[in-house]
Amino acid sequence: MRKQLLVAALAAGALAQLASAQQAPRDATSPAGSGGSSNAALVGAVPDAPPPKLPDGTPDLTGVWVGSGPIGDIGMGLLPGEEIVLLPAAEALMKSRMAADDPEARCLPTGVPRIAPYPWRLVQSPAYGKATHLFFLYEGNIHSFRQIFMDGREHPDDLEPTWYGHSVGHWEGDSLVIETVGFNDLFWFDFVGHPHTTQLRTVERYTRTKAGELEVVTTVYDPGAYAKPFTVKFTHTLRPGWELMEYICNENNQDVEHIRGAAGL
Amino acid sequence: MKVGSFVLAAALVLCAVVRAEAHHSFAAQYDGNKPVTLKGTVTKVEWTNPHARFYIDVPGADGKAVNWNLELASPNYLKRAGWSSTSLKEGDEVTVEGSLARSGANMANARTVTFADGTRVFARSAQDGG
Numbered sequence: 001m002r003k004q005l006l007v008a009a010l011a012a013g014a015l016a017q018l019a020s021a022q023q024a025p026r027d028a029t030s031p032a033g034s035g036g037s038s039n040a041a042l043v044g045a046v047p048d049a050p051p052p053k054l055p056d057g058t059p060d061l062t063g064v065w066v067g068s069g070p071i072g073d074i075g076m077g078l079l080p081g082e083e084i085v086l087l088p089a090a091e092a093l094m095k096s097r098m099a100a101d102d103p104e105a106r107c108l109p110t111g112v113p114r115i116a117p118y119p120w121r122l123v124q125s126p127a128y129g130k131a132t133h134l135f136f137l138y139e140g141n142i143h144s145f146r147q148i149f150m151d152g153r154e155h156p157d158d159l160e161p162t163w164y165g166h167s168v169g170h171w172e173g174d175s176l177v178i179e180t181v182g183f184n185d186l187f188w189f190d191f192v193g194h195p196h197t198t199q200l201r202t203v204e205r206y207t208r209t210k211a212g213e214l215e216v217v218t219t220v221y222d223p224g225a226y227a228k229p230f231t232v233k234f235t236h237t238l239r240p241g242w243e244l245m246e247y248i249c250n251e252n253n254q255d256v257e258h259i260r261g262a263a264g265l
Numbered sequence: 266m267k268v269g270s271f272v273l274a275a276a277l278v279l280c281a282v283v284r285a286e287a288h289h290s291f292a293a294q295y296d297g298n299k300p301v302t303l304k305g306t307v308t309k310v311e312w313t314n315p316h317a318r319f320y321i322d323v324p325g326a327d328g329k330a331v332n333w334n335l336e337l338a339s340p341n342y343l344k345r346a347g348w349s350s351t352s353l354k355e356g357d358e359v360t361v362e363g364s365l366a367r368s369g370a371n372m373a374n375a376r377t378v379t380f381a382d383g384t385r386v387f388a389r390s391a392q393d394g395g
Contacts, residue, residue, distance in 0.1 A: 258370060
């Protein structure tokens with residue numbers, strides 16, 4: 001009986017996923033990311049369909065995405081010709097880091113541009129028309145969110161350092177450009193422990209290159225940790241039909257007590 | 266068995282589709298060069314974050330049972346891969362293939378689970394995602 005249940009469960013899940021991977025999406029995306037079948041631009045194979053737009057012509061980036069920022073090593077995303085040059089203090093800090101001290105392994109936020117290996121949803125408000133706010137809703141590493149102010153405001157001058165900083169965004173052609181400052185220095189960029197300071201400033205450029213793909217080019221400015229800025233590119237992939245699920249990381253986190261060795265190993 | 270084979274194949278394909286990494290470094294917690302095969306009886310299932318776990322009693326050389334702590338992917342990844350919280354139950358006889366924890370504890374990351382009737386399922390371990 002148990003085996004039948006397991007087989008049934010596997011079959012149902014596998015078939016559903018295979019079907020969604022092979023057919024035109026019914027709920028790929030929509031304004032406000034609420035799901036729906038109204039988006040004609042997504043009829044057809046998701047990966048190759050042209051990127052959808054909102055009625056006012058603004059690119060529609062809403063939907064459930066998986067990936068993609070640094071997870072293992074931010075250096076994996078370096079654009080050609082780019083390099084990461086650590087200042088001596090930052091290099092020493094990185095070398096001293098132990099894998100068990102990675103805040104993400106301890107169920108703390110990833111910061112920017114790191115991302116957890118779980119889906120996230122991009123939502124805009126208002127749903128139709130010119131957005132004043134964008135929200136990144138993260139399933140993991142903790143249930144958290146980023147808010148991007150799209151109403152033209154500036155960064156305040158009295159920011160206290162936070163995990164996700166203060167983000168303002170605007171459109172440049174079909175790309176969403178987000179500038180963020182006001183970070184704390186607590187999160188790591190990746191498993192290997194690339195550090196940063198509170199001087200960190202990031203500029204992210206999100207471009208939906210096709211319906212199923214969201215490219216993110218991020219330039220990292222941190223004169224407190226790096227000798228020069230560097231730029232990395234990662235690509236998010238649309239998950240048609242997916243919904244976010246609950247993920248409460250610190251419910252039963254036994255991992256850290258069994259993690260061994262230096263972060264860079 | 267034909268249906269079972271199909272399901273396994275589909276599950277493997279699915280796993281490739283949803284491939285991702287765990288919230289911690291697999292290499293820092295488990296040694297991929299230390300594979301282990303454990304045969305025993307399920308004593309407890311924890312459908313919890315950040316990773317689902319199950320525990321099995323494995324008969325030791327002296328006849329005494331040794332309890333092992335086996336890590337799976339997170340419940341959300343398992344659910345998306347077709348698992349449920351009742352896929353594994355207390356009392357199930359299983360054979361588990363995985364990688365040993367670096368800490369030396371009786372702990373491993375489960376990669377496959379084989380039931381008494383031979384049905385073998387991919388465990389969606391942290392090594393493979395979630």
